[in-house]
Amino acid sequence: QKEVEQNSGPLSVPEGAIASLNCTYSDRGSQSFFWYRQYSGKSPELIMSIYSNGDKEDGRFTAQLNKASQYVSLLIRDSQPSDSATYLCAVVRLIGSNYKLTFGKGTLLTVNP
Amino acid sequence: DVKVTQSSRYLVKRTGEKVFLECVQDMDHENMFWYRQDPGLGLRLIYFSYDVKMKEKGDIPEGYSVSREKKERFSLILESASTNQTSMYLCASSEVSGNIQYFGAGTRLSVL
Numbered sequence: 001q002k003e004v005e006q007n008s009g010p011l012s013v014p015e016g017a018i019a020s021l022n023c024t025y026s027d028r029g030s031q032s033f034f035w036y037r038q039y040s041g042k043s044p045e046l047i048m049s050i051y052s053n054g055d056k057e058d059g060r061f062t063a064q065l066n067k068a069s070q071y072v073s074l075l076i077r078d079s080q081p082s083d084s085a086t087y088l089c090a091v092v093r094l095i096g097s098n099y100k101l102t103f104g105k106g107t108l109l110t111v112n113p
Numbered sequence: 114d115v116k117v118t119q120s121s122r123y124l125v126k127r128t129g130e131k132v133f134l135e136c137v138q139d140m141d142h143e144n145m146f147w148y149r150q151d152p153g154l155g156l157r158l159i160y161f162s163y164d165v166k167m168k169e170k171g172d173i174p175e176g177y178s179v180s181r182e183k184k185e186r187f188s189l190i191l192e193s194a195s196t197n198q199t200s201m202y203l204c205a206s207s208e209v210s211g212n213i214q215y216f217g218a219g220t221r222l223s224v225l
Contacts, residue, residue: 032211043203043216044156088156092211098163099211105155 003027004091006104014112019076021107023089026070031099032092033065033072038106039085048074079111116140117217119204124222132191134220136204144207145187146214147171147179149200156203162187163210194224 005024013019021035032051036044050056050063050072062075072091076083086106092099120135138145146161148171158171160179168179176198180188187206191198201221205214 034213043219045216046213049213090214094211098169101207101211101214103156105153 003093003102004089004104006087006089006107008105009108010110011107012110012112013079015079015081017079017111019079019083019109019111021074021076021087021089021109022071023073023091023104024071025089025091025102027091027093028067028070030067030070030091030093033063034090034092034101035061035063035072035074036088036090036103037085038088044088076109079109081111081113084109084111117204117206117215119202119217119220121220122218124220126191126194126222126224128195128224130191130194130224132194132222132224134189134191134202134204134222136187136189136206136217137185138187138206138215139185140206140208140215141184142206142208142215143184144210144214145181146205146207147177147187147189148203148205149173150203150219151200159189194222196224198222199224 035048037047038044048063050065056063060077064073088106089104117138147159148156162168162181178190203219204217207214
């Protein structure tokens with residue numbers, strides 16, 4: 001099993017809809033979870049972080065974490081064409097004495113006007 | 114705002130050349146990272162550093178080396194560039210280990 005798995009997509013939603021992006025991880029000891037957005041040709045930028053079970057909301061974005069089921073998701077409400085990008089899930093694990101951030105391969109989201 | 118600056122956005126080099134990619138961060142972060150990103154393969158960690166003059170191998174260190182002589186600067190070196198090193202290279206920094214990483218704009222390297 002891969003350490004961090006995401007559906008590569010593309011995920012296509014109409015403007016104004018809710019986009020749901022999912023991520024699963026293999027290490028039960030994972031402690032911190034991040035969502036990055038990456039526009040084509042650009043570098044990743046952090047949009048959400050979540051550290052404990054439950055939901056965390058920030059504007060149109062909601063991150064959801066379920067450690068028992070080992071998944072983390074990102075909901076984007078009222079999706080806009082400007083949300084079209086690749087979304088990377090990143091998970092922090094303790095390996096030896098170091099923390100390591102592992103990225104999924106990303107899900108391509110397309111929001112259609 | 115955290116700023117991570119990579120010296121070049123685009124580079125074209127010839128096979129066998131020695132290539133230096135430079136990265137500077139202005140937030141006094143302890144940790145710095147070099148990744149490469151390729152279609153279908155995602156972000157792959159090449160090397161990282163938790164302190165000045167300290168370096169550790171990531172998942173794909175072969176063909177690369179790094180240098181961290183000053184806290185703010187982390188350099189990636191391709192000793193003898195090869196065509197399979199054509200890629201997007203991303204530098205990142207974080208305040209503490211395992212915390213949020215901030216990325217530079219990236220360097221798109223083409224090796225001909």
